[in-house]
Amino acid sequence: MISAAEFCAELDERGFTVASGVPCSYFGGPIALLGSGAGRYIPAANEGAALAIAAGAALAGGRPYLMLQNSGLGNLVNPLTSLTMTYRIPVLAFVSLRGWPDPAHDEPQHAVMGPATHALLDTLGVHHDTMRADVEPSGFRSLLDAAQRELAVGRPAFILVEKGAVGSVALPSAPDNDALSSAEVLRAAAQAAGEPGLLVASTGYTARELFAVADRPGNFYMQGSMGHAAAIGLGLAQGDPDRPVIVVEGDGSALMHLGTLSVIGHQAPANLVHLVLDNGIHESTGGQPSTSATTDFAAVAAAVGYRTAVNCHAAGDLERFLQTALSAPGPHLAAIRTGRRIGQAPPRATSSAAPDVLATRFATTAQRKGPIP
Ligand SMILES: Cc1ncc(C[n+]2csc(CCOP(=O)(O)OP(=O)(O)O)c2C)c(N)n1
Known part of the structure; x- marks a missing residue:
């Protein structure tokens, strides 16, 4: 596992300064850290919109990345294929692997997409690597090196993330006394x-x-x-x-x-x-x-x-x-x-x-x- 701080710092150093996505608990740590810096994380309404936001940021000269759950890949496939791949706009995406490697160990709504995630990206011709739960900082850097080689030639790069690969951060939570239960x-x-x-x-x-x-x-x-x-x-x-x-x-x-x-x-x-x-x-x-x-x-x-x-x-x-x-x-x-x-x-x-x-x-x-x- 790498810590959320290591995850964000490594991306930061490489110039990936703006992130978007829809939350998955696997990315709770980085989203919490980025959320404290204005404009570092744009909470998208859905994963397709997150990719489009990233595409806009890339067109503006930025280096964006996404964090999303593989259940949201369906929302993302249209702008992935018809926007970023067609127009060759490079975007880095971290996708959590629910329902994988064994869908029987996860909730039933992940049973179809879990085993299909790698094959779906293969079918689309999208480069992907898997970030294992026991990843170390050096392994994370190698994954990013490989991803950046794809991005450099205008192709998307996906890093599929196992549960526990990125550390969490405790979010402060205050009870909301004025609200209904x-x-x-x-x-x-x-x-x-x-x-x-x-x-x-x-x-x-x-x-x-x-x-x-x-x-x-x-x-x-x-x-x-x-x-x-x-x-x-x-x-x-x-x-x-x-x-x-x-x-x-x-x-x-x-x-x-x-x-x-x-x-x-x-x-x-x-x-x-x-x-x-x-x-x-x-x-x-x-x-x-x-x-x-x-x-x-x-x-x-x-x-x-x-x-x-x-x-x-x-x-x-x-x-x-x-x-x-x-x-x-x-x-x-x-x-x-x-x-x-x-x-x-x-x-x-x-x-x-x-x-x-x-x-x-x-x-x-x-x-x-x-x-x-
Ligand atoms: C397409 C898709 N993206 C992301 C998720 C992960 N996910 C499950 S529940 C949830 C949050 C739902 O938030 P909200 O509707 O505000 O309800 P709350 O959790 O606050 O009760 C998310 C992001 C998902 N299941 N499907």
């Missing part, structure tokens, strides 16, 4: 959804916490496919307009494909209720800041055609919002300021059943015919 919001959402209602919870702690506090067959627990909770909710809501559909997602998830809000506003499903749990961070990957501090989700939703969009600061606001939202035509959105979770993260839904079993349980509920109050 996400567990309370999830309980209220499940209660409001009631027997006929469907609930979609975004990947990471949101889905895990919903499973812990209010498991029910009408809950769809996302693991992976980050950023697509609202789109799943839209498909469900249009599939059965008589059934309430509540989407609950984190701020990082909402930001990842924010364009879906415009699609929801345009399609205007009357039965869709959208809750954004805004804790300002990617808590599930270690608490790296998102960009939500300067985004007003309610204002965005109102501007793209949601019928109502509010900010909730207190339990009473949320209760009133849910009452109205479930009795008047939507779509409706509430942005809710939530605090950091306390204690151990609850287990994932897939600790109880396989993903396809959970999906079948949900689909059976969603497709059940019968009186809906």
Whole structure:
């Protein structure tokens, strides 16, 4: 393992002065260190955007690098192939290896991409090396030397990073006393959804916490496919307009494909209720800041055609919002300021059943015919 400080210092010395990406816990250390220097790390909404930011930085004469999880490679492939490889803009990318070498030792959402990561890059003709967990500073320098030979001739260079290869850094965390508890919001959402209602919870702690506090067959627990909770909710809501559909997602998830809000506003499903749990961070990957501090989700939703969009600061606001939202035509959105979770993260839904079993349980509920109050 090399320390986060060694990782950042070596890149710094070689002139790689700007980084972007979407957090993976494997890169918690470097992101925390870079986050303390203004402009050193640009938190991108999704991995494709991170690559485009890096491409812009390279065109401006900089030497950028990316940090991302291999689950985000799908988001990145389009700008990788049609932008950076086509225009020969050199970008260095560190990609964490989830689901590899043995997918059985990781969560099920990594089982396809884990074993496919190296082969995918081979297919695209992208240079890659693997940074092992026992890497030493000299080994890291050799990896960078090889990467820089590719970059020098206008090609991308990827370094695939095993768990534990880069050290972590403890992030300071202060309790947010003014915020609502996400567990309370999830309980209220499940209660409001009631027997006929469907609930979609975004990947990471949101889905895990919903499973812990209010498991029910009408809950769809996302693991992976980050950023697509609202789109799943839209498909469900249009599939059965008589059934309430509540989407609950984190701020990082909402930001990842924010364009879906415009699609929801345009399609205007009357039965869709959208809750954004805004804790300002990617808590599930270690608490790296998102960009939500300067985004007003309610204002965005109102501007793209949601019928109502509010900010909730207190339990009473949320209760009133849910009452109205479930009795008047939507779509409706509430942005809710939530605090950091306390204690151990609850287990994932897939600790109880396989993903396809959970999906079948949900689909059976969603497709059940019968009186809906
Ligand atoms: C495409 C993709 N990129 C990155 C990740 C890693 N990841 C899992 S959960 C998460 C953070 C989610 O943040 P947010 O939605 O704000 O919820 P919170 O963790 O704060 O509850 C990230 C970045 C992922 N699963 N998929």
